[in-house]
Amino acid sequence: MELIFSILIDGLAYGMVLFIISVGLSITMGLMRVVNLAHGVFAMLGGFFMVAIVSRLGLRPELAALLAAIGVGMLALPMEKLLFRKVYGRSELQQVLLTIGLVFIGIAAVGTVFGNSLLAVPLPEYLRRSVDIGFRVVPLHRLAVVAAGLVVLCGLWLLLAKTRFGINIRAAVDKAKAAEALGIDTSRVYQLGFMLGAALAALGGILGAELLPLEPYYPLKYLVLVLAIVAVGGMGSVFGSFIAALVLGTVETAAKYLMPEIASIMFYLTMLVVLSWRPHGLFGRQL
Amino acid sequence: MTTFNNERTLGFRRASRPGVRRNFGELPFMPEACVAVIGLAAMWLMPGDLSFLTRIITSALFVLSLDLVLGYAGIVTLGHAAMFGVGAYAAGVYAIHVTAEPLSGLLMGGLFGGLIALATGAVLLRTHGLTCLMMTIAIAQILLEVLNKWRSLTGGDDGLSGIMVEPIFGVIEFDFFGRVGYLYSLAVLILCFWIMRRLVRSPFGLTCIGIREDRFRMTALGASVYKHTLLMYVAGGIFAGIAGALMAQTTQVVGLSSLGFTWSAEALVMLVLGGMGHLWGAIFGTILFMVVHHFASAIDPFKWMFVIGALLVAVVLLFPEGLVQAIRKLAVRQIARMSKRGTS
Numbered sequence: 001m002e003l004i005f006s007i008l009i010d011g012l013a014y015g016m017v018l019f020i021i022s023v024g025l026s027i028t029m030g031l032m033r034v035v036n037l038a039h040g041v042f043a044m045l046g047g048f049f050m051v052a053i054v055s056r057l058g059l060r061p062e063l064a065a066l067l068a069a070i071g072v073g074m075l076a077l078p079m080e081k082l083l084f085r086k087v088y089g090r091s092e093l094q095q096v097l098l099t100i101g102l103v104f105i106g107i108a109a110v111g112t113v114f115g116n117s118l119l120a121v122p123l124p125e126y127l128r129r130s131v132d133i134g135f136r137v138v139p140l141h142r143l144a145v146v147a148a149g150l151v152v153l154c155g156l157w158l159l160l161a162k163t164r165f166g167i168n169i170r171a172a173v174d175k176a177k178a179a180e181a182l183g184i185d186t187s188r189v190y191q192l193g194f195m196l197g198a199a200l201a202a203l204g205g206i207l208g209a210e211l212l213p214l215e216p217y218y219p220l221k222y223l224v225l226v227l228a229i230v231a232v233g234g235m236g237s238v239f240g241s242f243i244a245a246l247v248l249g250t251v252e253t254a255a256k257y258l259m260p261e262i263a264s265i266m267f268y269l270t271m272l273v274v275l276s277w278r279p280h281g282l283f284g285r286q287l
Numbered sequence: 288m289t290t291f292n293n294e295r296t297l298g299f300r301r302a303s304r305p306g307v308r309r310n311f312g313e314l315p316f317m318p319e320a321c322v323a324v325i326g327l328a329a330m331w332l333m334p335g336d337l338s339f340l341t342r343i344i345t346s347a348l349f350v351l352s353l354d355l356v357l358g359y360a361g362i363v364t365l366g367h368a369a370m371f372g373v374g375a376y377a378a379g380v381y382a383i384h385v386t387a388e389p390l391s392g393l394l395m396g397g398l399f400g401g402l403i404a405l406a407t408g409a410v411l412l413r414t415h416g417l418t419c420l421m422m423t424i425a426i427a428q429i430l431l432e433v434l435n436k437w438r439s440l441t442g443g444d445d446g447l448s449g450i451m452v453e454p455i456f457g458v459i460e461f462d463f464f465g466r467v468g469y470l471y472s473l474a475v476l477i478l479c480f481w482i483m484r485r486l487v488r489s490p491f492g493l494t495c496i497g498i499r500e501d502r503f504r505m506t507a508l509g510a511s512v513y514k515h516t517l518l519m520y521v522a523g524g525i526f527a528g529i530a531g532a533l534m535a536q537t538t539q540v541v542g543l544s545s546l547g548f549t550w551s552a553e554a555l556v557m558l559v560l561g562g563m564g565h566l567w568g569a570i571f572g573t574i575l576f577m578v579v580h581h582f583a584s585a586i587d588p589f590k591w592m593f594v595i596g597a598l599l600v601a602v603v604l605l606f607p608e609g610l611v612q613a614i615r616k617l618a619v620r621q622i623a624r625m626s627k628r629g630t631s
Contacts, residue, residue, distance in 0.1 A: 029417070035416075035417055035420065083600070083604070086603075086604055087603065090607075092363050092416055092417070092420070093357070093363050093559075094603050094607060096363065096365070096420070096555075097555070097556075097559055097599050097602065097603050098599065098600055098603040098604070100552060100555075100556075100596075100599060101595070101596040101597070101598070101599025101600040101603065102596065102600065103596070104592045104593065104595050104596030104599070105592075105593055105596035105597060105600070106596075107589070107592050107596075108589045108590065108592040108593035108596060109593070111588075111589040111592070112589050112590075112593075116589075216589070220548075220549075224421075224424050224425075224428065224548070227417075227421055227424075228421060228425070230417075231417055231418055231421040235417065261436060262432065262436065264428065264432055265429055265432045265433070268425040268426075268428045268429045268432075269429065271421065271425050272410075272422060272425050272426070272429070275414065275418050275421065275422055275425075276410055276413075276414075276422075279413070279414040279415075279418045280418065281418075
């Protein structure tokens with residue numbers, strides 16, 4: 001019983017991190033129909049920006065995390081304008097190549113500036129403690145991650161369901177041409193959506209640094225992980241990403257507890273089974 | 288599935304215009320002879336780097352097999368190394384436990400590469416686009432983990448070593464300097480290249496190109512998309528397996544990285560640099576990539592990654608047909624201009 005709860009709580013935290021990182025990708029891939037392998041670069045940059053801000057400017061970690069996420073979002077704007085826009089509507093292969101090229105450039109840039117080593121993300125004082133939740137002691141940080149994931153989920157739901165911008169996004173995801181005809185400036189929606197996705201990825205990278213350690217090869221190492229969530233959840237579906245992240249996160253955590261030998265096989269096998277059962281993901285629609 | 292709605296891709300247009308002067312590459316045996324000449328010249332010019340040259344040849348064969356899958360059938364894959372690695376392990380295990388005869392070892396590699404392609408392709412070719420791409424990655428990762436955990440057979444993390452190779456036909460012995468190994472690889476490459484050229488020009492190959500260009504129209508014409516793409520995927524798997532077996536025999540070790548994601552991605556980069564949908568391009572792309580890699584990675588791995596990344600971005604934004612094609616076109620235009628000036 002205790003084992004089950006342990007698996008659940010760790011799987012939940014892991015799944016939340018995966019959710020925060022990959023939800024932005026799901027939105028942008030649903031919006032722009034671009035296979036983006038470079039999403040992990042934003043997550044990594046978030047972590048490295050935050051560490052740089054804390055160590056250079058001496059700001060509080062929470063503030064630094066926020067600034068880093070905004071910084072990455074701002075950085076995403078010129079990238080969308082100069083690079084991604086060029087491959088909208090081009091073949092998937094072209095998109096894969098462009099974004100894999102960006103992954104390599106990102107690795108090279110971070111590796112040259114920060115060196116090839118693991119990076120420790122500073123935690124605020126009050127998150128370094130652990131709490132007893134009845135059956136075991138959990139680092140408070142992990143609970144904060146779960147809370148952050150729920151906040152992101154609710155925030156995105158409010159944004160998509162209740163605001164004008166959310167309506168525009170949903171319209172553009174459903175049918176970009178029709179949205180344009182109705183007077184929605186889709187290229188503006190794309191830009192904002194892309195920036196939002198990048199900023200969320202940065203946030204996820206920072207929050208998840210404990211579970212997915214930050215290093216220059218981060219975007220390549222966790223590329224499959226992030227894409228798997230989007231493919232399983234269904235492109236463009238926030239709720240789908242949430243479920244997929246929790247399921248895959250829990251499966252991998254459970255396998256690590258019970259059968260550590262074949263943990264990653266379980267992850268890929270789950271993904272394979274879901275995708276052969278529902279090729280467009282759990283909550284995806286035929287495009 | 289990719290649709291290359293770009294009529295410039297491949298000699299498709301060229302083939303549909305009868306009466307145009309035959310392309311150089313369409314002369315019988317000419318491309319094979321060129322590969323042989325280049326290969327022998329390279330051996331003569333760089334006698335001290337034969338192991339590097341042999342590696343170029345095995346990579347070229349692997350990239351050619353990827354070209355069949357990606358360039359001709361239009362299947363976007365990032366897991367092609369699965370077939371290469373399985374072929375390499377099959378040939379290695381066969382050499383250690385059954386017989387060290389090299390030619391049957393190559394066939395074993397091809398057989399297992401083809402079987403894996405058949406088994407996995409049957410599942411993943413029912414999907415398209417991102418899903419298909421993700422499934423190729425997942426399958427390669429699963430196979431990698433299986434081989435990693437199957438220590439008794441594969442040696443796990445340490446890799447499979449101690450692969451011995453008997454003389455070819457029982458006569459020609461592999462020498463210490465790798466000369467025979469190099470010529471053997473070159474011969475295998477040329478033979479496979481010839482078969483592939485026949486394959487892509489056959490009615491089957493042309494149907495695959497048609498499917499790549501417009502799968503719905505081909506369906507309407509009565510071609511079975513699934514059957515053709517699966518067959519082409521298996522063909523690619525067979526050649527990838529042979530390439531893996533060749534690598535296993537010439538380097539005498541097989542590591543897990545032969546199935547790795549990086550190897551698949553690198554092969555993709557080589558193919559794209561050369562231009563896909565041209566078997567020529569696959570070979571030139573490989574040579575270009577391997578030579579740049581040889582010199583750049585000696586300096587600093589991060590600089591190397593930057594070079595590759597920048598090349599990829601540049602290729603996508605500036606030369607969507609591949610670097611080699613772009614250079615070729617430029618050269619052709621220059622020659623045309625010069626000859627025009629000469630006649631006027």
